[in-house]
Amino acid sequence: MTTARHRFRGPAAAPYEDPSLPVAERVEDLLGRMTLEEKAGLMFQTIAMMGPDGALLDDPEDPATSGMGPTVRQMVDDLNMTHFNLLGGAAPAQIAAWHNRIQEIALGTRLGIPITLSTDPRHHFTDNPGTAAMATGFSQFPETCGLAAVGDEKLVREFADLARREYLAVGIRLALHPQIDLATEPRWSRINGTFGEDGELTGRMVAAYIRGFQGDELGTESVATMTKHFPGGGPQKDGEDPHFPNGREQVYPGDNFEYHLAPFRKALEAGTSQMMPYYGMPVDTDMEPVGFGFNKGVVTGLLREELGFDGIVCTDWGLICDAPIMGEVHVARAWGVEHLGESERVQKVIEAGCDQFGGEDVPELVVGLVRAGKVAEERIDESVRRLLREKFVLGLFDEPFVDVDATAALVGTPEGLEAGRIAQSRSITLLKNAETPAGPVLPLAEGTRVYVEGVAADVADGYGTVVATPEEADVAIVRLRTPYDERPGFFQSFFHSGTLAFGDAELARILDLCAKVPTVVDIYLERPAVIPEIADGSAALVANYGAADGPLLDVLFGRRAPEGKLPFQLPRSMADVERQRSDVPSDGQDAVFEFGHGLSY
Template identity: 60%
Template sequence: MTLEEKAGQLFHAMLMMNADGTPVTETDGSILPFTTPELIEGRSLTHFNLLGSYGAREMATWQNAVQEMAAGTRLGIPVTLSTDPRHSFTDNVGASFNAGAFSAWPEAIGLAAIGDPELVFEFADIVRREYLSVGFRVALHPQIDLATEPRWARQSATFGSDAKLTGELVQAYVRGLQGEELGAGSVSAMVKHFPGGGPQKDGEDPHFAHGKEQIYPGGMREHHLEPFKAAIAAGCAQMMPYYGQPIGTDWEEVGFGFNKGVVTGLLREELGFQGIVCTDWGLLSDSVIFGESHPARAWGLEHLSTAERAARSLEAGSDQFGGEQCPEVIVELVRSGRVPESRIDESVRRLLREKFVLGLFENPYVDPDAAAETVGRADFAAAGAAAQRRSLTVLTNTGRFLPLSGRPKLYVKDVDEAVAAAYGDLVSDPAEADLAVLRLRTPHEPRTNVFESFFHSGSLAFAEPELAEILALLDAVPTLVCINLERAAVIPEIAEHAAALIADYGASDAALLDVAFGRAAAEGRLPFELPRSMAAVEASRPDVPNDTADPVFPHGHGLTLSS
């Protein structure tokens, strides 16, 4: 391999596709700076994650076209395709995609609410089969940070605040994706975000400079490592360090992707991880996202050049740079003597070995007809729908309001009327209703930056006049409230006034109404506590699980409905 070909392996860039399944051959640079041929043929890249939601047949067709393009290069190294989670309800271009054509399941936090490792294995095995059919060979998940800071934006993709349960579920997840050992039928699991991305200062996210600090005032740093030990024991193939910059510890105060004490000292030497380490996206280069400028997430090393940041990350022990496409930087580092070529060879061996183990060199192509039959298959969809129902968590049920019966006059808000009409007679005025069904989402503070607006942060409490409007409905008619807990909502008044209160973590209207009318059983238990006030949240320690004073509902709370 030439140095340029080696350097190309060290980058895991983003691609989009045309809706008809053809590769992108023209770009205005507003979202992605390079076309697909420029990255594969011009820059020797062979690792990509796909942005956006598309049809199954089209994804498989596109995957084959990309592989044909790679086969036409000098070495013909096959492409490894990855994806963020795409089996649930969250659509955040920086973290996940909604299910679209794939089977729809609750978010990972909902799987934690059920707490069943066998179900998580079934879920991951279905993900594996759907991914394989369209050509995804690396899952940029599971995310096993502990949800210890109630305001943090990334909690819905975690398994909650319980380290022991998270460890059990990640082991089932890794086995479901990879099998007993990595092979031709596997999807490689890139576990994230080492060494645990939950304890963010003020709950802000380190995608952004104001959220870069990770702190441990409760002294529970080791506690956040427990799920990662379990993932390594299960044989996870890849690991992604987070952006966070540790403050006030004995670790160097630089982002984890640059942190030799964390990546080499802790992950590789102490914990014995021998797989691929891929940085989180955008550590080296400034970028423009949705027309707005974002600095490289090189926290603690902002003053360094792109090349110096790359050298620091390689010295830390990283093998690959996520979301970057600048192999010329690596070439220059080697030719200048700053980084020895032997260090590049070490990472390239890991990266190419996985391609061989996954069987990509033998056959990188997929069958579009089989993909169309596999993705969203009826039994996969039914399993996901059943999990949605099981994950629902009944928090209150005043006077045994639930289960509902008969065919009541229903007033619904933020519920699909076409779905609700199968359960009752709809009315447009709450005064005419026997009962109401209201769906809510955890509050958040709007952020003016477009990309940051996808990361729901800040206050967890409903502000006026919205809260008054909600309570007025609850006082006017007996109301079932269902709140989506992407974070730990502060809802003491709603809990007091609702006839019944249910938490969801990604569930359809039909799933909710089936549980409300006793047609399905809700089994969920809260995967984190629900605080009583924002003052209690602000006084809690971000590294300590369930640390707010006098929560409205404790971790593990959930009622069982009787017929």
């Protein structure tokens, strides 16, 4: 059986290894022992991949590591890095085993500084290598938009606490979330990771979320949260995402900057340990027109000085160097400072007030700046203190390993899976439920003859009688997804942007089905879809934010009642979307459904 092993080495250990000493004293002792190169390494966090079955991808000549840059061992041993963002999925026990292997490497270095392992969300349905990993072995809940649709702070805290326990079991100690941008630009591709468009609702949700992950204060049983994207992504010009050059501009035509900042005030009150500025470059404002990670007025002036945040500020991924992503070379997101060289970009980020570079592995640039007298080592020490402090507070120096054999009893438990299933059902939003002579269309009676599209027939067969054609059915059940424009490039294809309206051919097909048989339409609202014709033609209309077939059918057949309320307005047309001010919530005219709409039974 793999058991947790203690880092503390006994009476002969250095003071920083002694858990009986105050954290501040341990930090200063370790800081005083570090070389400049070791300090610089601490300021970088990048993606790490694991091999099959939790193996290390440890050979730079291995074809599996081609194009990935240095291996984890090289980054630890040669670059002094100790923060990694796990990319990709695996069974929880495999993640735990891999985590222990990289901890062994780190603890074998001169100072034995343990690894902090981070991740994007892993408890939902989204599978986008740039933003989230679909739940694999973990409990599965609706996206955070779905949690917002339920609007229950107790549910959010319970979800976050469950996710915390599952992260702890596999060694993940830093959540690269919550994402609390406000979904005021309906076309933006990252809406499904938000709590919707409403600032007050998002503020309540994020406070519960952070306390579920961190507790009332950060400690040895916490998972630290990196709240993003300060000071509020969401109002992106034309709804394009600043992962890509065509989406670099962030706009405030409604002069609504403070509205987007408000949820971050709540995150600070809840004690978030870290903050991530967004890629976006504000234009036509009094702010410097550079990406927020480079923006001293925003990071130091607003976040540090005005709001009093003394935690870790980590940039979003890939601000400094052009880099290959999934076989494609993507330019650095150095929006507004594209003309600067890599070293100058690093200097500007440090001067802005950031502590760590996400998605980069070039600590030699920090070393070079200090050696050249362009950045004072005392400024580097400020960031290193914050980074070390969190490792000590989380208890990583004292308990760096996890029990691999215990993961099965701690992750993806029957209780956790059932909690996720119930939350999926609760988040279903009933938008329309037509009246018939026999009463409302929903809930359906058990055994109803149903024709299904987008629903697994074997699952539906446990609720109704599945038939092969609409003509044989009493009711059709159809699952749809919010439309989007196809974008070039494999990586960009994961970011669904552009149109929110169905094309003519697909819309005609759906409406033809609605004309043949009473049709219950379910639509996955990863963004606010334009569906006026479907709303008119359907017999019943529901929305989900990440729900498997079973939890949806539980609602449609009355085994559970829908509780969801729309976390954003659903516009009537793309023309209306294009007229809206990107930073203003519910700015559409004559919406099909307003924010907060939701029926029940």
